[in-house]
Amino acid sequence: MLKINNLHANINGKEILKGINLEIKAGEVHAIMGPNGSGKSTLAAVIAGKEDFEVTEGSVELNGEDLSDFAPEVRAHKGVFLSFQYPIEIPGVTVTNFIKTAINETRKAKGIAELPAKEMLQLIREKADLLEIDRKFLSRSLNEGFSGGEKKRNEIFQMAMLEPQLAILDETDSGLDIDALKVVANGVNKLKSEKNAVLLITHYQRLLDYIIPDFVHVLHNGKIVKSGGKELAYELEEKGYDWLK
Amino acid sequence: MGKFTEDDLKKELETKEYEYGFYTDIESDKFPVGLNEDVVIAISKKKNEPAWMTEWRLDAFRIWKEMTEPEWANVRYTKPSFQDISYYSAPKTKKKLDSLDEVDPELLKTFEKLGISIGEQKRLSNVAVDIVMDSVSVATTFKKTLNERGIIFCPISEAIQNHPELVKKYMGSIVPKTDNFYAALNSAVFSDGSFCYIPKGVTCPMELSTYFRINEGGTGQFERTLLIADEGSYVSYLEGCTAPARDENQLHAAVVELIALDDAEIKYSTVQNWFPGDKEGKGGVYNFVTKRGLCEKNAKISWTQVETGSAITWKYPSCILKGDNSVGEFYSIAVTNNFQQADTGTKMIHLGNNTKSTIISKGISAGHSHNSYRGLVQISPRANNARNFSQCDSLLMGDKCGAHTFPYIEVKNKSAQIEHEATTSKIGEDQLFYCNQRGINTEKAIALIVNGFGKEVLNKLPMEFAVEAQKLLEISLEGSVG
Ligand SMILES: Nc1ncnc2c1ncn2[C@@H]1O[C@H](COP(=O)(O)OP(=O)(O)OP(=O)(O)O)[C@@H](O)[C@H]1O
Numbered sequence A: 001m002l003k004i005n006n007l008h009a010n011i012n013g014k015e016i017l018k019g020i021n022l023e024i025k026a027g028e029v030h031a032i033m034g035p036n037g038s039g040k041s042t043l044a045a046v047i048a049g050k051e052d053f054e055v056t057e058g059s060v061e062l063n064g065e066d067l068s069d070f071a072p073e074v075r076a077h078k079g080v081f082l083s084f085q086y087p088i089e090i091p092g093v094t095v096t097n098f099i100k101t102a103i104n105e106t107r108k109a110k111g112i113a114e115l116p117a118k119e120m121l122q123l124i125r126e127k128a129d130l131l132e133i134d135r136k137f138l139s140r141s142l143n144e145g146f147s148g149g150e151k152k153r154n155e156i157f158q159m160a161m162l163e164p165q166l167a168i169l170d171e172t173d174s175g176l177d178i179d180a181l182k183v184v185a186n187g188v189n190k191l192k193s194e195k196n197a198v199l200l201i202t203h204y205q206r207l208l209d210y211i212i213p214d215f216v217h218v219l220h221n222g223k224i225v226k227s228g229g230k231e232l233a234y235e236l237e238e239k240g241y242d243w244l245k
Numbered sequence B: 001m002g003k004f005t006e007d008d009l010k011k012e013l014e015t016k017e018y019e020y021g022f023y024t025d026i027e028s029d030k031f032p033v034g035l036n037e038d039v040v041i042a043i044s045k046k047k048n049e050p051a052w053m054t055e056w057r058l059d060a061f062r063i064w065k066e067m068t069e070p071e072w073a074n075v076r077y078t079k080p081s082f083q084d085i086s087y088y089s090a091p092k093t094k095k096k097l098d099s100l101d102e103v104d105p106e107l108l109k110t111f112e113k114l115g116i117s118i119g120e121q122k123r124l125s126n127v128a129v130d131i132v133m134d135s136v137s138v139a140t141t142f143k144k145t146l147n148e149r150g151i152i153f154c155p156i157s158e159a160i161q162n163h164p165e166l167v168k169k170y171m172g173s174i175v176p177k178t179d180n181f182y183a184a185l186n187s188a189v190f191s192d193g194s195f196c197y198i199p200k201g202v203t204c205p206m207e208l209s210t211y212f213r214i215n216e217g218g219t220g221q222f223e224r225t226l227l228i229a230d231e232g233s234y235v236s237y238l239e240g241c242t243a244p245a246r247d248e249n250q251l252h253a254a255v256v257e258l259i260a261l262d263d264a265e266i267k268y269s270t271v272q273n274w275f276p277g278d279k280e281g282k283g284g285v286y287n288f289v290t291k292r293g294l295c296e297k298n299a300k301i302s303w304t305q306v307e308t309g310s311a312i313t314w315k316y317p318s319c320i321l322k323g324d325n326s327v328g329e330f331y332s333i334a335v336t337n338n339f340q341q342a343d344t345g346t347k348m349i350h351l352g353n354n355t356k357s358t359i360i361s362k363g364i365s366a367g368h369s370h371n372s373y374r375g376l377v378q379i380s381p382r383a384n385n386a387r388n389f390s391q392c393d394s395l396l397m398g399d400k401c402g403a404h405t406f407p408y409i410e411v412k413n414k415s416a417q418i419e420h421e422a423t424t425s426k427i428g429e430d431q432l433f434y435c436n437q438r439g440i441n442t443e444k445a446i447a448l449i450v451n452g453f454g455k456e457v458l459n460k461l462p463m464e465f466a467v468e469a470q471k472l473l474e475i476s477l478e479g480s481v482g
């Protein structure tokens, strides 16, 4: 589904990604781990199409289609979802209004009529329940004054609403308490199917106990330096990254 | 968002022409250009006015002749030449109309284009519409329901004929002829406008609404609105306008006077969408408006405005809080794009004890525009325990526009509590990327962010009006990024 070939990316003339190769097939869960500053969030942003980054070499393909010419919203319409490491505040725009707009814009792009208000409401309720989100929460301004954990939970709520093909979760586990982690992991697992794929970015093996990866990759200095099965995560937890450098 | 689909919006965003820049081809009866005593008399005569009204106009004209245009506002423009304007234009209606079926189909088409067809209005919202096309009211609906409650809602020309005692008593009592240059001009030549009287203890059962529209090229609009809410009554009044694109600047100088007697409440909402000028800043309406309300004991006046149009806006809806415990509110969103200039705000004059005022002003500037908030909060020596809360927020898009705030606070009584907050923000790249990542394109994302920014004000508008206002915000910020 996702195929990354020899991907190089710069920001302000500084090379951050230095030749990434990665293939994710439908139905798979991949985890990316790696030290701070190794380029994990950059990789996520480049896949999502953030224009601050300049792709100097290589390509990102989704279902055989090169994404390089597509704007971020078009990539979203094609099924790419990014749960942000640091979700952004939008004052005065409620969680409900935001997700409603996102859904209807995506439908519009696909030539489907807007989701009728009643169905929208039903869907919102269903997904909010799945993630144990209080209804009152839905009428608050997006991410404004949310606690760290609330922001992350809200990201996964949006993911649940949008049902993406490829979900990239950038440190969604950071900031979640133990119970919240279970709820969120449960939500992700419920949404997982043979048709979609998940790319987890995390520092902690703990998340991988709940969402079990098929592959674990270590990103270091803009390159994938090691790949393995889920046992690699335990090894990293024990030994750290030094031995891979 | 109700009746406007996303596709409609998209289409509107694609057309660079001002959406409502069409020109209705209705025959008009129009005066030659120029202004002198004879023209004033002719206007009065045309409307069959009684002698006292003619005298009143002439008096105003003499006052105006001695005045000069104010220069203090933070706006730059070529002053209109007052002798090049025709001061009267009325659609040639053959006869008085009793129902909408009799209205000129051209006119109905115009309303359809505006997306506010009368039929829809009726069906949707319980709204009585007094349509002001150019200068003379052509149709008045819902009269009967209002009549049953003793509510008078009619063109001001009609009120002059039928309710002279009310007009004589209140017209000019809040905005005197001597008040300012534009108010004096309006007093001399006002062509039409609305009159509304709510009797004692009556709650007006529907939103009263007037759609104004400048139609004839080169015709100044001088609307005059007088609204009286008698003791213990309540009314919500909606004023909305759009204008066709014209090459020359069009002058609009309206006067609105509100009187809220003891325990009465008036909610006055405006969506203003006069032609703002093209991308280069050419054309566009000059909007110089004097709006003021008087609150007697326990009365409340609430001004809500969404200002997206006009090349120049000069407008300060104000409240004189004369009675004890009276309340004044001002909620405003002003958008400027391209070369628009707005200098708008409010005055809250606290005279009575325990008077309270709230000011929420949201300015959005894009392109090369300038957006100024100018507000005065005045607490008189005998106003004990007066309170004011002011919040002025500015949102900037791009780096060529300007936002300015000029808050004036004059406190002459130590018991007053005044709070003032101000913020300036920009739409962030991160916010846009976040929206984009969720499938929301940049244009739509801006609309979303702007609507969020203006939410406290939009929430004050009646439902149907809020939808229209949101749409206007989106249209008026078209092409403001990239
Ligand atoms: N806008 C920018 N300008 C300059 N350098 C940047 C910019 N954005 C990211 N970088 C740099 O790119 C490198 C990779 O950053 P990135 O956020 O991808 O790391 P990460 O692996 O996600 O780290 P963490 O685990 O701390 O989240 C860092 O050295 C960072 O400072």
Ligand SMILES: [Mg+2]
Residues within 6 Å of the ligand: A040, A041, A042, A085, A170
């Ligand atoms: Mg990161």
